[in-house]
Amino acid sequence: MINLKSLHKSYKTGATSLHVLKGINLDIEKGELVAIMGSSGSGKSTLLNILGMLDVADEGSYYLDDVLIENLNEKKAAKYRNLFLGFVFQSFNLINYKNALENVALPLYYQGMSRKERQKQAMEYLDSVSLKPWATHLPSELSGGQKQRVAIARAMASKPKVLLADEPTGALDSTTSYEIMGLIQKINNEGKTILVVTHEDDIAKMCKRIVKLKDGVIVEDKKIKQIIVK
Amino acid sequence: MFSRDSWQEIFETIRKNKLRTILSGFTVALGIFIFVILSGFGNGLQNTFKEFFVDDATNVLRIFPGRTSKPYKGFKAKRRIELENSDIEAIKINFPLFLEYITPRISRGASVKYNNKSDNYTTRAVAPSHQAAERTIITKGRFINEVDIKDKTKYAVIGRKVATDLFGGEDPMGKYLDVGKIAFKVIGVFQDAGGDNEESFIYIPYTTRQLIEKANDKVDQIIIAYKPSIGHSGAISLEKKLRLFLKKKKIIDPTDQSGIFIRNVADELKRNEDFAGVLETIVIFVAIGTLIAGIIGISNIMVFVVKERTKELGIRKALGASPKSVIAMILQESVFITLISGYFGLASGMVLLKNIGNALEEDYFIKNPYVDLSTAMISTFILIIFGAIAGYIPAKRAARIKPIIALRDE
Numbered sequence: 001m002i003n004l005k006s007l008h009k010s011y012k013t014g015a016t017s018l019h020v021l022k023g024i025n026l027d028i029e030k031g032e033l034v035a036i037m038g039s040s041g042s043g044k045s046t047l048l049n050i051l052g053m054l055d056v057a058d059e060g061s062y063y064l065d066d067v068l069i070e071n072l073n074e075k076k077a078a079k080y081r082n083l084f085l086g087f088v089f090q091s092f093n094l095i096n097y098k099n100a101l102e103n104v105a106l107p108l109y110y111q112g113m114s115r116k117e118r119q120k121q122a123m124e125y126l127d128s129v130s131l132k133p134w135a136t137h138l139p140s141e142l143s144g145g146q147k148q149r150v151a152i153a154r155a156m157a158s159k160p161k162v163l164l165a166d167e168p169t170g171a172l173d174s175t176t177s178y179e180i181m182g183l184i185q186k187i188n189n190e191g192k193t194i195l196v197v198t199h200e201d202d203i204a205k206m207c208k209r210i211v212k213l214k215d216g217v218i219v220e221d222k223k224i225k226q227i228i229v230k
Numbered sequence: 231m232f233s234r235d236s237w238q239e240i241f242e243t244i245r246k247n248k249l250r251t252i253l254s255g256f257t258v259a260l261g262i263f264i265f266v267i268l269s270g271f272g273n274g275l276q277n278t279f280k281e282f283f284v285d286d287a288t289n290v291l292r293i294f295p296g297r298t299s300k301p302y303k304g305f306k307a308k309r310r311i312e313l314e315n316s317d318i319e320a321i322k323i324n325f326p327l328f329l330e331y332i333t334p335r336i337s338r339g340a341s342v343k344y345n346n347k348s349d350n351y352t353t354r355a356v357a358p359s360h361q362a363a364e365r366t367i368i369t370k371g372r373f374i375n376e377v378d379i380k381d382k383t384k385y386a387v388i389g390r391k392v393a394t395d396l397f398g399g400e401d402p403m404g405k406y407l408d409v410g411k412i413a414f415k416v417i418g419v420f421q422d423a424g425g426d427n428e429e430s431f432i433y434i435p436y437t438t439r440q441l442i443e444k445a446n447d448k449v450d451q452i453i454i455a456y457k458p459s460i461g462h463s464g465a466i467s468l469e470k471k472l473r474l475f476l477k478k479k480k481i482i483d484p485t486d487q488s489g490i491f492i493r494n495v496a497d498e499l500k501r502n503e504d505f506a507g508v509l510e511t512i513v514i515f516v517a518i519g520t521l522i523a524g525i526i527g528i529s530n531i532m533v534f535v536v537k538e539r540t541k542e543l544g545i546r547k548a549l550g551a552s553p554k555s556v557i558a559m560i561l562q563e564s565v566f567i568t569l570i571s572g573y574f575g576l577a578s579g580m581v582l583l584k585n586i587g588n589a590l591e592e593d594y595f596i597k598n599p600y601v602d603l604s605t606a607m608i609s610t611f612i613l614i615i616f617g618a619i620a621g622y623i624p625a626k627r628a629a630r631i632k633p634i635i636a637l638r639d640e
């Protein structure tokens with residue numbers, strides 16, 4: 001599903017240049033649930049952003065579902081993001097003046113779906129994260145866990161090939177974190193490929209594979225026995 | 231890009247961001263409102279200045295006597311000069327080529343009574359040609375004629391206002407009015423473009439007035455209409471010659487600025503038109519200033535709006551919004567708000583002007599203020615265009631920001 005070959009990325013700030021990713025090689029199959037770990041500043045978010053086409057690599061190749069992702073203009077990138085990728089962020093990134101249902105329906109709006117159809121589908125996804133009764137609530141009226149579930153429903157609504165989650169449990173307490181991981185496992189079991197960036201070992205152990213980054217290179221990559229959230 | 235769906239999305243955004251909407255809408259509405267009011271007042275001022283003269287002939291000189299300011303040929307200074315019938319005759323004889331007509335005028339206030347109704351009015355004792363000088367329109371009967379002058383008849387031609395005030399619905403023709411304890415027969419009713427003021431006068435033969443005032447031959451002022459063919463420069467030289475002629479006749483120092491005054495209506499008209507022109511320029515200037523202030527206001531708000539929405543735009547882009555759709559969304563929103571609020575500013579300005587009507591005429595010389603719709607629409611349109619441009623630049627910048635940067639912006 002995902003194939004990276006000697007991916008490099010530097011950030012230039014003024015005169016200095018920070019080499020963040022120093023040749024990443026990574027293969028991820030369809031249906032995997034991968035935890036990306038590493039200390040702060042090791043380049044986890046950078047890697048995820050490149051995978052999510054929110055940023056571009058300087059060097060190397062990136063295939064998504066056998067399509068070479070390169071020379072993306074903004075318009076094409078927007079289209080690919082919309083069709084292939086779903087995002088979940090640590091800080092939820094819901095649109096604060098839209099209610100839960102409207103937030104979930106937004107990617108469908110950008111797919112050009114009719115209003116009625118996207119309301120219907122969005123409601124189904126909200127239901128799948130058990131938030132149907134909260135459909136008309138604004139993000140400010142939801143708890144952190146509920147917000148993240150809305151964000152997951154929104155990421156899933158566009159039926160992406162890959163779900164990218166950057167510290168999805170970073171802002172949540174452990175009980176709520178496990179709930180969210182349970183949801184992610186459920187989605188993964190339905191066949192979705194998922195990458196989760198995390199700091200926490202217990203969260204990583206709920207995945208099927210752990211990739212460890214250090215100083216811009218992969219230092220460890222192992223399949224593990226997944227701990228299933230009840 | 232302009233689908234019903236994208237409008238729906240925009241209406242939702244507008245509805246859910248009321249403060250932002252009100253802020254930018256208010257700026258635009260206020261800008262247009264002030265623009266409309268100012269232009270309206272400007273036009274109202276001009277109307278007043280133009281109106282001063284529409285009711286009179288413009289080929290007219292008015293001669294007034296005054297007091298001398300210099301001693302001359304044995305006369306002391308401050309001698310009071312008076313005009314009399316012989317002056318009229320002398321002018322007729324000496325300036326036949328220039329003159330179209332000439333009339334004296336003697337104005338006197340009088341208590342006027344009919345049955346048990348009475349009020350104070352000004353009588354103007356005049357010759358028949360006064361009708362042409364004032365552009366008096368006879369609606370009933372006739373004006374003073376030469377026979378009246380010769381016979382010193384006690385006939386009166388009354389203004390429409392006098393007729394309605396004293397006679398109500400009754401036909402005033404042939405009725406007798408008590409004018410300062412003397413009975414005058416109403417032989418005519420007139421209207422005047424000057425309105426109520428002008429229609430509150432009562433015209434009587436000047437010879438009758440002179441007879442009442444101990445059979446003298448004094449007149450307050452002489453009104454002369456020159457032949458329009460002599461033109462503006464001819465009128466100026468006539469004015470000069472007349473002044474010299476009268477000063478000589480009245481034995482006044484030719485260099486004395488007082489004694490005889492001549493007012494040229496055409497000159498005054500021109501001065502007033504010039505003044506109205508200056509006023510108009512000032513008003514246009516201020517109005518354009520308001521418009522520019524409005525444009526700057528809406529630009530600032532758009533920059534602020536886009537900045538405030540950076541994160542939201544980042545989210546939208548991460549979810550698949552193309553740069554074009556981001557720009558279109560911001561533009562559509564700003565154009566929609568400026569359009570609606572511009573319309574409100576325009577409409578409320580127009581309604582206010584209409585309600586003001588002539589209420590400010592007495593104290594502020596603003597008569598019938600108005601703006602023509604096209605000026606107002608064009609200015610609203612300009613504001614919308616600039617609002618759109620003002621929104622476009624930051625929107626384009628926002629659309630270009632990488633979503634990660636926009637998302638990080640907390």
Ligand SMILES: Nc1ncnc2c1ncn2[C@@H]1O[C@H](COP(=O)(O)OP(=O)(O)OP(=O)(O)O)[C@@H](O)[C@H]1O
Nearest residue numbers: 011012013018020039040041042043044045046047
């Ligand atoms: N836009 C940027 N411009 C300059 N430097 C950046 C930028 N984004 C990230 N960096 C730097 O790149 C390095 C890697 O950042 P990255 O966000 O990928 O780390 P991370 O592994 O996600 O860390 P954390 O666990 O703290 O989220 C850091 O040193 C960071 O300061």
Ligand SMILES: [Mg+2]
Nearest residue numbers: 044045046166
């Ligand atoms: Mg990170």
